[in-house]
Amino acid sequence: MRKARVTCGLLVLAPVLGACGMGGADSADGGGGGAGGERAVVIDEPFGPAAGWALETDDSFVLSKVGCLETLVRREADGSIEPMLATSWEQVEPTAWEFDLRTGVSFQNGEPMDAEAVAGALTHALDVTAPASVFAPETVTGVAPVDEDTVRITTAEPDHLMPERLSTPNTGVLAPGAYGESATDPRATCTGPFTIVEEVPQQSVRLERNAAYWGGEVRLDAAEVRFVTDATLRATQIQTGEAQISRKMPITSVTALTETDGVTVETTELSRTTQLVLNNARAPFDDERVRRAVQAAVDTAEISDAVYPGASRPAVGPFAPDEPFAPTGAEPVTADPEAAAALFEEAGVDPGSLDLTLTVYTEGTGFADLAAVIQEQLRSAGVSVEIETADYASVEPRLLDGDFDMALLSRNHLGDMPDPLGFLTADYSCDGGFNLTQLCDPAVDELITRARGTADRDARYALYAQLAADLQERAVNVFLVHETETVAHSGVTGFTLHPYYTLTADLALADG
Known part of the structure; x- marks a missing residue:
């Protein structure tokens, strides 16, 4: 399904x-x-x-970037959160938060942005067929106005990241008339x-x-x-x-x-990692030794230098080494052809018998060159790889359904909120909505659940680091490079x- x-x-x-x-x-x-x-x-x-x-x-996210959509909480460029349509907030009970709204704000059609309108917008976000993972019924059980300027959000379990959740554009607030049965109309309904x-x-x-x-x-x-x-x-x-x-x-x-x-050119390191996704649910990648063999055959230093010169660094896992939730002392995996051959032998797999398909979406930056480099690196290990290229909209259904061998993916681990919990839940939990690896491990789910219930930030980050180290060690994916983004303006x-x-x-x- x-x-x-x-x-x-x-x-x-x-x-x-x-x-x-x-x-x-x-x-x-x-x-x-x-x-x-x-x-x-x-x-x-x-x-x-x-x-x-x-x-x-x-x-x-598009609607936010074009200056129309706003949220209760604003995420700053450094990941901190500040007031936006809400001026303050408090966890009034273990499973309840209250947000005080900015007074005097109107939607662009002149209607007031009051607690009833905000509660309606956030309730709509919960009631859609496929809610965004960052704000979904599994976490949020209800939204209701307390008074004209206060909204109360209740959760299934104690949730310490509600302000971060409400900084994502998925929780943006539109006027009541914006929400149609088949489409959303942002014209004159933003703030x-x-x-x-x-x-x-x-x-x-x-x-x-x-x-x-x-x-x-x-x-x-x-x-x-x-x-x-x-x-x-x-x-x-x-x-x-x-x-x-x-x-x-x-x-x-x-x-x-x-x-x-x-022309001014600005480059910044992103909370984004390019990875080779391996389908853990079917052969040959249901065997950890085969995944580790492929990991050992891939040269991330060569990829960084050849495909993304000056715009990346070899990945140490899902998180860059200077991020606070990366494992201490994390290092990139070094290409080791001998180790790759030994792991194939240990798994009882002849690499020459493997005929794999690498799925590549055309919009990925540098993905055509990246796919060719990986194809050659795995060929050197004896593995035959065919490259399949299409636009992302065409390949996404098969990726979500697990109908692929390997795929290239550029993934932002702070895209939905300034904390990686949403990313880890979506990508690596058994019920994750973007679990392309098809991984389902009770130990991983237990770590994610512990992190969700941990109020102390440093302790929560330590759990993220533990999980990141495990994903790298078991080659659940092959993490390739940490990315940068370059923007030009004049x-x-x-x-x-x-x-x-x-x-x-x-x-x-x-x-x-």
Whole structure:
């Protein structure tokens, strides 16, 4: 049976958009010289909405990045949490939290954002067919208004991460009229600094300033956000001035961008790891020795240098070595052909008898080159690998159903909230909604359950580190590289590289 879809690690992608979007902001003067001197920008995002703006899907992250959707709690770039639509919160009982709402906030259609509206929005998030794992009935048992400005959230068990859960765009708040039977309508139903005024499905949205924004001055008049899956095109549009901000620059374009006058290039390490997913539920990867043999045959240092030069480092597990939940002293696995051969022999498996398929989605950065390198490395170990390539939307159902041998995956372990509990639950628990490895181990589930019930952050992080070390040691997956993201921008001020927000009230034209 197909598992419920989880968000954040992968975004379902939209088709590539050509050089021109809806017009208006895509003028030859770079988007800042619209009619009547309109202060407008063009932003290229690699991913667009694909599920009718349903907030339980990755569409919520798109809606947040375009400056429309807001949450009760704001996640800062460093992972800390601050007030947003809520001003304070308290765990009033072991299984109950209360959130005090910001007063005087209205949805873009003028309706008040009060406790009844917020409770309705969060209840809708629980009642959908496939709730986001970060805010689901298994954890949250109910949401109700206490008074006009206070919302009470009850949980099945004591939950110490409710503020973190409510920082994810999956828990964004829209006006009651936004939620239709077959689709979600974000037009005029957000609270953010920008409101959607036009949409070209799967290509772009045009937004205008929310003059009544609760957060103060919105410095731009308008913006066009384009969903451009072609990374080279995104880079080109920055160089030509057709866009002012472009995310996820291809490695091959970084040098040219840094040499382009007026273009600023920023690179940051992500909470994201590229991995070779092994299907633990079927042969040959149901045998730990075979998984470890493949792990020993893969040279992560070569992959980092050849495929992601200057944009990654060899992985030490699911978490980067300087993250607080990585095992102390964690090191990358070193390629060891002799150990690989010995492990195959111990398992009674002739590597020459293996004919495996590596599933690769086209939108993965550098995945074509990465797949070719892995194919050659495993060929050197005697394993034959056929590469199967398709867009992510095509391969996702089979990945979720476990109908594959190996797959490449780029996964963000802090994508849903600033704590890896959601990632570990979704990816490695028996009932995890994104458990592509098909792992089901009671010991792993017990560790995750202990972490969920641990209030002390350091103690919880120690449990995460224990689990990360186990995943690496048993080669549940082959963790390849820890990733960085490069963003290019030109002619703007007030831009901050953030996983949830791109178009913000602080963003402005440099000369405006």
